[in-house]
Every structure is written in C-alpha cells, then in structure tokens.
Amino acid sequence: MITRAKYNPVALEEKWQARWDERDIYAARDDDPRPKFYNLVMFPYPSGDLHIGHWYNYTGADIYGRYMRMRGHNVTQPIGFDAFGLPAENAAIKRNIQPRAWTLDNIARMREQLKRMGAGWDWPREVVTCLPDYYTWTQWIFLQFFKNGQAYRTKAPANWCPTCNTTLANEQVVNGACERCGTPVERREIDQWLLRITDYADELLHFDGMDWPEKTRLMQTNWIGRSEGAELRFTARVPVAGPIKNGKRAAAKTENAATPATVAGGESENAATPATGGYEQVEIPVFTTRPDTIYGVTFFVLAPEHPLVERLTAPERRDAVQAYIEQTRHESEIERLSTEKDRAKTGVPLGGAVTNPVTGQQVPVWIADYVLMGYGTGAVMGVPAHDQRDFEFARQFGLPIVEVIREEGEPATDPATWETAKTAKGAMVNSGAFDGTPGPEAIRRVIEWAEAHGVGKGAVNYRMRDWLISRQRYWGAPIPIVYCPEHGAVPVPEDQLPVMLPDEVEFKPTGESPLRYVPEFLHTTCPICGKPATRETDTLDTFICSAWYFLRYADPRDAQHAWVNDKVDEWLPVDMYIGGAEHAVMHLLYARYFVKALRDMGLLNISEPFRRLYHQGIVLGRDGVKMSKSRGNVIAPDDVVNVHGADAVRAYLMFMGPFDQGGPWNDKGIEGVYRYLNRVWTLVTDAIERRGEGGEGQRVAAGASVDRLRHKMIARVSGEYDALRYNTALAALMEFVNALNKLRDETPDLVRDDRFAAALDTLMVLLAPMTPFITEELWHELGHDESIHEQPWPAYDPALTVDDLITVVVQVNGKVRDRLEVAADVSEADVRALALASARVQSATGGREPKKFVYVPGRLANIVV
RNA sequence: GCCGGCGUGGCGGAACGGUAUACGCGGCAGUCUCAAAAACUGCUGCCCGACAGGGCUUGUGGGUUCGAAUCCCACCGCCGGCACCA
Numbered sequence: 038m039i040t041r042a043k044y045n046p047v048a049l050e051e052k053w054q055a056r057w058d059e060r061d062i063y064a065a066r067d068d069d070p071r072p073k074f075y076n077l078v079m080f081p082y083p084s085g086d087l088h089i090g091h092w093y094n095y096t097g098a099d100i101y102g103r104y105m106r107m108r109g110h111n112v113t114q115p116i117g118f119d120a121f122g123l124p125a126e127n128a129a130i131k132r133n134i135q136p137r138a139w140t141l142d143n144i145a146r147m148r149e150q151l152k153r154m155g156a157g158w159d160w161p162r163e164v165v166t167c168l169p170d171y172y173t174w175t176q177w178i179f180l181q182f183f184k185n186g187q188a189y190r191t192k193a194p195a196n197w198c199p200t201c202n203t204t205l206a207n208e209q210v211v212n213g214a215c216e217r218c219g220t221p222v223e224r225r226e227i228d229q230w231l232l233r234i235t236d237y238a239d240e241l242l243h244f245d246g247m248d249w250p251e252k253t254r255l256m257q258t259n260w261i262g263r264s265e266g267a268e269l270r271f272t273a274r275v276p277v278a279g280p281i282k283n284g285k286r287a288a289a290k291t292e293n294a295a296t297p298a299t300v301a302g303g304e305s306e307n308a309a310t311p312a313t314g315g316y317e318q319v320e321i322p323v324f325t326t327r328p329d330t331i332y333g334v335t336f337f338v339l340a341p342e343h344p345l346v347e348r349l350t351a352p353e354r355r356d357a358v359q360a361y362i363e364q365t366r367h368e369s370e371i372e373r374l375s376t377e378k379d380r381a382k383t384g385v386p387l388g389g390a391v392t393n394p395v396t397g398q399q400v401p402v403w404i405a406d407y408v409l410m411g412y413g414t415g416a417v418m419g420v421p422a423h424d425q426r427d428f429e430f431a432r433q434f435g436l437p438i439v440e441v442i443r444e445e446g447e448p449a450t451d452p453a454t455w456e457t458a459k460t461a462k463g464a465m466v467n468s469g470a471f472d473g474t475p476g477p478e479a480i481r482r483v484i485e486w487a488e489a490h491g492v493g494k495g496a497v498n499y500r501m502r503d504w505l506i507s508r509q510r511y512w513g514a515p516i517p518i519v520y521c522p523e524h525g526a527v528p529v530p531e532d533q534l535p536v537m538l539p540d541e542v543e544f545k546p547t548g549e550s551p552l553r554y555v556p557e558f559l560h561t562t563c564p565i566c567g568k569p570a571t572r573e574t575d576t577l578d579t580f581i582c583s584a585w586y587f588l589r590y591a592d593p594r595d596a597q598h599a600w601v602n603d604k605v606d607e608w609l610p611v612d613m614y615i616g617g618a619e620h621a622v623m624h625l626l627y628a629r630y631f632v633k634a635l636r637d638m639g640l641l642n643i644s645e646p647f648r649r650l651y652h653q654g655i656v657l658g659r660d661g662v663k664m665s666k667s668r669g670n671v672i673a674p675d676d677v678v679n680v681h682g683a684d685a686v687r688a689y690l691m692f693m694g695p696f697d698q699g700g701p702w703n704d705k706g707i708e709g710v711y712r713y714l715n716r717v718w719t720l721v722t723d724a725i726e727r728r729g730e731g732g733e734g735q736r737v738a739a740g741a742s743v744d745r746l747r748h749k750m751i752a753r754v755s756g757e758y759d760a761l762r763y764n765t766a767l768a769a770l771m772e773f774v775n776a777l778n779k780l781r782d783e784t785p786d787l788v789r790d791d792r793f794a795a796a797l798d799t800l801m802v803l804l805a806p807m808t809p810f811i812t813e814e815l816w817h818e819l820g821h822d823e824s825i826h827e828q829p830w831p832a833y834d835p836a837l838t839v840d841d842l843i844t845v846v847v848q849v850n851g852k853v854r855d856r857l858e859v860a861a862d863v864s865e866a867d868v869r870a871l872a873l874a875s876a877r878v879q880s881a882t883g884g885r886e887p888k889k890f891v892y893v894p895g896r897l898a899n900i901v902v
Numbered sequence: 903g904c905c906g907g908c909g910u911g912g913c914g915g916a917a918c919g920g921u922a923u924a925c926g927c928g929g930c931a932g933u934c935u936c937a938a939a940a941a942c943u944g945c946u947g948c949c950c951g952a953c954a955g956g957g958c959u960u961g962u963g964g965g966u967u968c969g970a971a972u973c974c975c976a977c978c979g980c981c982g983g984c985a986c987c988a
Binding site: 260324338406409427621622693765856 | 967
C-alpha cells in the first residue's frame with residue numbers, strides 16, 4: 038500500500054501564493070508586445086473584511102483575466118481601494134479612532150484577503166484614494182473642471198438636522214428623522230459645488246460600440262430622462278415685487294435650461310421697483326410633452342417651492358398656502374413622490390390666475406407637492422383630460438375636465454363619466470382653429486404657432502440634474518478652493534496641490550465639519566492678493582474619486598501628472614469591467630461623464646471608459662435571502678477558505694449558477710466541489726505514480742477515445758469561458774474527470790499512453806483559470822517547470838470533436854419512439870429506411886402510411902401519420 | 903403604478919425551435935470496515951406495471967409549428983430597478 042500525499046489546499050495555496058508574489062507574475066509591463074487586455078473590477082470600499090460578494094465578483098473577473106492571459110494577451114488586472122467615505126467617520130465617532138488609521142488598517146487586512154483568493158492582481162498598480170499621491174490628482178481634476186466651467190457653486194438642498202446642526206446623507210435619515218437624535222429632518226438650501234453633467238446629457242444617451250447589458254443602458258437612458266416637447270410661457274399679473282424677504286426673492290433657478298420666471302421685457306431684478314402698490318406682468322414658463330393639449334388646460338400648478346408662489350397668493354389665501362408649504366417642507370422626497378394607491382392628491386389654490394398664452398383663457402393657480410421644483414420649470418399646466426395625475430388632481434378638487442384630443446373614430450363622451458385620463462395621441466378637438474389637426478402634426482403645429490407668436494418654443498427637457506459634489510464632511514478630498522473677502526472663491530494654484538487633509542481631527546458633537554476646527558487648515562491666504570482667507574471646508578463626493586481611478590491605474594506612480602496620454606492610450610479603454618448592478622447608473626454614468634468632459638478639455642483622447650460591462654449576480658444566504666448582519670446569514674469567506682481552500686470556494690461560487698444570477702449559498706454544494714478537486718488530485722497523482730512504475734509510451738486502443746474527448750473538451754470549455762458561463766464550464770470539466778476515470782478503469786494501461794498524459798495536461802490548463810492553486814501544484818507534479826498560468830491556451834482540431842457514430846432520434850408525430858446508432862455521414866434515405874423498419878416505430882404508427890417525413894441531418898427524424 | 907427579469911425533479915441548476923431534467927447536492931442500495939466516517943460503484947422526475955412496456959411532466963390557459971421549457975397572446979406568482987418626470 039503506497040501512501041500518496043493528500044490534497045492539502047491550505048498549505049499548497051500558501052506556498053504558491055508566496056512564489057507568485059516573489060515573481061510578480063501578474064504585473065503587466067507596458068512594453069509587452071502582446072495585445073493588451075485591461076480587466077477591471079470595481080474596487081472595494083475598505084470596510085474591514087472582504088465579503089463573499091467580493092469573492093464572487095473578483096473570482097469571476099479573475100477567471101476571465103487568467104483565460105485572456107492564456108489566450109495570449111498582456112493582461113492587467115489592477116486593484117485598489119475606494120477609501121474615502123462615511124463609514125470611516127462613523128467608526129471614528131463610535132470607537133474613538135481616527136478615520137485614517139481605521140481605513141489603513143482595513144486596507145492592510147483586505148490586501149491579505151485579496152491575495153488569499155488567488156486572483157492575479159497587478160499589485161504594482163494599486164491605488165488608495167485617501168492617500169495624497171492619489172487625491173492630489175482628484176483635486177487637480179476638480180480644478181480642471183472649475184477652469185473649464187464644468188464646476189460651479191450655487192444653493193442646493195441638503196438634508197438638515199436642526200438638533201445636530203449638520204447635514205445628513207440619505208442613509209442617515211430614517212423615516213424622515215435624524216438617525217442619531219430622532220429630530221425630523223428638513224430640507225435646507227446651502228451653498229454647494231456642482232458639476233455640469235447635464236451638458237453631456239445627450240452624448241451620454243449614446244452607447245455606440247459598447248458591449249453593455251441592455252438593462253444597464255436602459256437604466257441610464259431612463260435616468261437621463263430626455264423628453265421632447267415645448268416650453269410655453271403662461272403669464273400672470275402680480276403685485277410688483279416688494280422688499281426682499283427672507284433673503285431671497287424669485288431667485289431664478291439658473292442651472293436648468295429653462296428659467297422658472299422672468300419678468301416680461303427684462304430682468305426681474307431690474308424691472309421690479311421696491312415701491313409699494315402697482316402690478317406687473319410676469320411670465321411663468323412650463324415644460325410640456327403635450328403642447329397639443331393646450332386647449333385642455335383648466336388649472337395651473339406650481340411646486341410649493343416655486344419662487345413666484347408668494348406673489349401669486351391672494352391675501353386671504355396666505356395662511357392656508359403657508360401651512361401647505363410648511364407641510365411639504367417636512368415631507369421627504371419619497372413621501373412626496375409616493376404613488377401609493379390610497380394616497381390622495383393634495384394641494385391648495387393660491388387665489389390667483391394665469392393666462393394661457395395660446396387660448397388667452399384664465400385658469401386658477403394651485404400649488405401641489407406632486408410638482409417638483411427640480412424637474413422642468415417647477416410649474417405644470419393642468420390638462421386633466423389627457424394626463425392621469427392632472428386627472429386625479431381635478432377629480433380630487435372638482436376642477437373642470439375638457440376633452441381636446443380624440444382618437445380617430447372615437448365618439449364624443451362626457452369626461453365626467455371617464456375613469457382615467459385619455460393619454461393616447463389623437464386629433465385635436467375643442468381647440469379653435471386647430472380642430473381636426475391629426476396626432477402626428479398636432480404637437481408640431483402648436484409649437485410653430487407658439488414660436489410665431491413669441492409665447493413659446495420647442496424644447497428638450499431632462500430628468501437628470503447636475504451632480505452635487507460638496508459633502509459637509511471630513512473624510513474626503515478637500516475641495517481646493519479658497520474664499521477671499523475680496524476675490525470670492527479662488528482656486529488653489531495647481532503647484533500648491535495637494536490641499537492636505539489633516540491626519541487627525543476632533544469630532545465634536547456639533548456635527549459641523551471637523552475641518553472648521555483645524556485653524557492651520559482653515560486659515561490661509563488668498564492666492565490672488567495674499568491677504569487672509571479661509572479654505573473651503575467641504576470635501577468632494579467619493580464618487581469623484583471613483584470616476585477616474587481606472588485612468589490612474591495606467592500609471593499610478595507618476596508624481597508629476599494625474600496621467601499621461603501615452604500610457605492611457607496604451608491601456609484604455611477598459612476591455613472588461615465587472616461589478617455590481619447597483620452601480621448601473623451613478624458610478625458608471627459619472628465615469629462616462631468624466632471621460633467625455635476631460636476629453637473636451639483636451640486632457641484625454643478617449644470618449645468612453647468601459648468597452649464591455651458585465652454585472653455579476655448576488656450571493657444569497659443559506660436561507661435564500663440577501664445576506665445581512667441583522668439576519669445573521671452572512672457567510673464569512675475566511676472561515677470557508679480555512680476548511681476547503683480558496684480553490685474550492687472559487688469553484689463553488691462559480692458553480693452555484695449563472696455568473697450574472699448569483700444564488701443561495703449551500704454548504705453541501707461546496708463539499709461537492711471539494712470532493713471534485715480531490716478526485717482531480719487523485720486522478721493525476723495516481724497516474725503519475727503508475728506511470729512511474731515503468732512502461733511509459735505504450736499505446737492502447739482507448740487512447741483514441743481519450744484524444745477525441747480532449748479535443749471536445751477544449752472546444753466546449755473555451756466557449757463557456759468566452760461567454761462567462763462558468764457553471765457549465767465546471768460541469769464540463771467534471772464530466773471530463775468522470776470520463777477519464779471510467780476509461781482508465783476499463784483500460785488500466787491507459788495511464789502509460791501519451792494521449793492520456795496529454796489529456797491530464799489539458800485538464801489542468803482548462804481548470805487553471807477557475808482553480809489556480811491546485812492546477813499549479815499538479816502541473817509541476819506532472820513534470821512541468823514553468824507556471825501553468827503562463828501556458829498558452831490549447832488549440833483543438835475540429836475534426837476530432839465529432840464522433841464517428843451518432844444517435845438519430847426517431848419520432849412519430851413528435852414523440853420519441855426510437856433511437857438509431859448510425860455512422861456520422863449517414864444519408865437521409867438510410868435513416869428513413871432504418872426508421873420505418875424499426876419495430877417500435879411500426880408499433881407506434883400502427884401500420885398507417887407516413888404522411889410526412891421530417892429529417893434534421895444527424896439529429897432527428899419525425900414521421901407524421 | 904411604470905420599466906426590466908424570472909417561474910424546469912426533493913434542492914442549486916442544464917438544454918442552437920429538434921433525445922427535457924446535463925453537472926452537482928440530497929436520497930436509496932452495495933463494496934471496503936468489527937463498526938462508523940471517508941472513498942468507490944450502481945440506482946434515483948411523477949404515475950401504472952413483476953418485467954416488457956405504457957402514460958404524464960418545464961407556473962396556469964390558449965395559439966403558431968411536423969415538433970415548443972424555448973416563439974406569440976392572456977392570466978397567476980416571485981425578484982430587481984425607478985418612484986406622480988408634466
């Protein structure tokens with residue numbers, strides 16, 4: 038009895054990881070002549086431990102990278118840490134530890150865990166966004182955006198907790214209240230920096246040449262929300278603006294395409310005199326996708342925050358309007374936008390009226406929370422007959438409903454009897470001179486009329502808003518701006534970067550940014566005049582850090598530049614980007630915007646960052662639901678790796694189901710995969726041993742079957758890897774091992790046939806991307822010196838992937854009745870004769886004459902009787 | 903509410919419009935063992951049948967087709983995204 042070394046994954050994985058580290062075999066060189074392949078994963082937030090979702094994402098990506106490397110590409114698979122963000126501050130407050138120390142500790146631990154996975158990380162390219170050698174360039178990019186008019190400062194709403202005296206992230210608002218103190222959260226306008234992503238709305242709608250999931254393109258398209266229609270200017274007679282109240286008056290929302298209100302004939306600021314008494318005419322533009330329904334306007338609705346609300350409110354309505362505004366100010370956006378069935382429309386009339394620019398008709402003005410200041414112009418023309426929301430609003434408050442669009446052939450009906458609005462396009466009716474204008478022309482004709490009469494124009498509107506990048510927090514990249522009493526907001530000169538984030542700060546219970554309490558940070562001098570000035574204490578949204586890290590990977594150690602285009606052009610665009618679908622919109626849209634904006638600043642030559650995108654699925658807990666600490670169903674990768682090894686964890690994760698679907702974790706499932714790896718181990722070590730007993734180089738008849746099997750497997754597994762179908766790739770490799778075991782049991786001498794040896798080599802190579810450690814070990818045991826991960830992917834001979842004998846299925850009326858074992862090149866006539874001669878077929882046909890004979894060559898025959 | 907996706911054995915899941923249930927888990931039986939575990943071998947969709955064999959089966963109901971898990975229509979259920987977008 039010979040004792041062979043047992044498969045001991047933990048020990049051999051440590052050994053090989055150390056050797057790979059020494060040789061840095063996964064570090065891609067810029068001057069490598071092979072075609073490049075940029076294999077990117079979404080870098081992790083250093084939360085403390087790598088979780089099973091990271092393993093899933095990174096294993097699937099790593100398999101692809103290893104496969105492409107063996108396919109002859111110069112693969113880089115960089116990794117880094119998205120290291121700024123809120124959790125570090127939370128941990129700091131909770132555990133009295135500095136965010137920097139907490140973050141760097143976590144990174145150190147996660148680096149080790151990332152190594153343990155056996156992924157081919159290109160470590161020399163690592164980036165850590167919270168370190169100055171990275172955020173210097175994040176700040177530099179902000180300055181480029183500022184210089185090129187892409188960054189601007191304006192009042193923007195934030196969640197405000199009046200007790201903590203601080204802004205809150207959405208995550209910190211629980212049921213409309215501050216998560217720390219329970220105080221109801223208010224919306225508050227504060228000065229913040231934004232980026233003009235809306236400038237790129239149209240270009241971002243194009244995905245030419247991009248291999249992205251349809252679902253993601255659709256989500257981005259819907260997020261951008263382009264709609265075509267018209268801007269129509271309604272007018273109202275209002276009291277001349279009085280003295281400025283509460284510090285703001287009709288502050289035009291300058292950042293959208295349309296301005297909400299301007300006084301006819303000039304700027305409101307200039308035209309309005311602070312005199313008392315007197316009236317003036319103001320224009321209130323609305324955006325509508327249905328200008329053809331203009332004759333159906335029976336009311337007009339403003340967002341409660343609309344700057345003209347106060348002046349349009351009749352004195353006797355003031356109290357009711359104030360009360361309603363106060364009510365909506367405390368409603369969260371979610372509540373306001375809720376479409377729960379029972380939720381009735383709310384709103385109050387202002388007591389004033391506006392004039393329809395096309396019909397000249399006066400209609401009452403209301404405010405209602407279903408109109409949002411952030412979309413369009415913050416004003417809606419109410420057309421209850423043809424818009425469902427307006428319909429419900431009119432029903433709620435007894436406002437008239439007038440039908441102005443009718444589909445062809447439809448009889449006139451009384452809108453009072455309708456149950457819903459009629460939103461289909463049709464011909465205009467009850468519309469004066471426009472009556473009878475058919476649907477396709479109606480919108481265009483009304484726009485032409487409005488343009489000719491100077492009361493409106495065709496317009497495009499977007500749902501997407503500009504990107505708010507200010508965060509009133511410490512743990513982020515400081516915004517490189519200085520406020521000078523004389524010169525206002527002044528950018529920090531590039532040669533003075535970075536604006537260093539103080540390493541240690543104090544978190545005071547006021548909740549104000551700790552940076553305000555660091556005098557040496559706060560106080561500085563104006564870059565223009567040298568007089569005392571203060572720094573911006575807001576930091577950048579961490580989405581900024583992650584909107585360009587893939588550029589930095591091209592040359593991360595360059596201390597003089599964020600990047601140089603020689604290197605970027607060599608590696609970018611990313612060939613494969615794998616990450617979670619939760620980033621389908623924000624991160625992926627921001628990164629695309631960055632690349633386009635930087636291109637237009639002359640800083641990049643590419644237009645899109647990611648050529649191919651893939652979203653992995655989600656690993657669920659043992660109970661089949663999403664893992665969460667509160668449910669206690671979290672799988673800790675370290676625990677499983679300690680028992681079965683990284684290879685088994687990798688292979689099991691991939692075997693669970695299709696890579697883009699994820700699935701529930703099953704402890705028995707990983708045991709099955711572990712058993713498989715043991716069978717692989719035994720198959721190979723047993724063959725080596727028996728081969729050593731002498732008589733190598735024999736040839737046995739079964740060798741031909743082995744050879745055929747080997748070629749078939751190369752073809753099959755290659756196709757599966759190409760399509761990231763790892764579950765079926767592993768199924769094929771399991772079949773391969775089962776078949777080799779069986780053939781060898783039938784013909785023990787097979788182990789001495791070089792075709793069996795070749796099959797074992799091929800098995801190792803095909804399995805290598807999935808389970809890099811065991812295959813490396815056995816590869817060397819099989820007598821090879823180089824790393825298996827530097828081997829070329831094997832080729833196959835198509836002629837050897839087909840069998841001499843095939844099975845042709847014989848159906849009678851579509852039901853399988855017999856199977857014929859015939860030569861692969863059998864003729865239809867022969868199949869027909871054999872099929873009709875079959876006893877089973879004859880019994881099924883009952884002697885009836887075939888009406889029809891369908892033949893699918895080499896597969897199936899169907900006899901119809 | 904809108905948009906997207908998905909419903910296949912006891913379970914995870916396979917299946918170019920052409921042999922449904924590959925591969926794995928679980929279960930049953932056996933080999934080895936004093937015994938058990940591990941390992942290995944065989945069987946394992948459901949129903950009838952001793953066998954031979956027959957019938958049924960991809961959420962439900964229709965349709966297209968020689969042939970449908972796959973395509974079309976309607977319904978039921980589950981999951982994800984967006985949230986009154988004018």
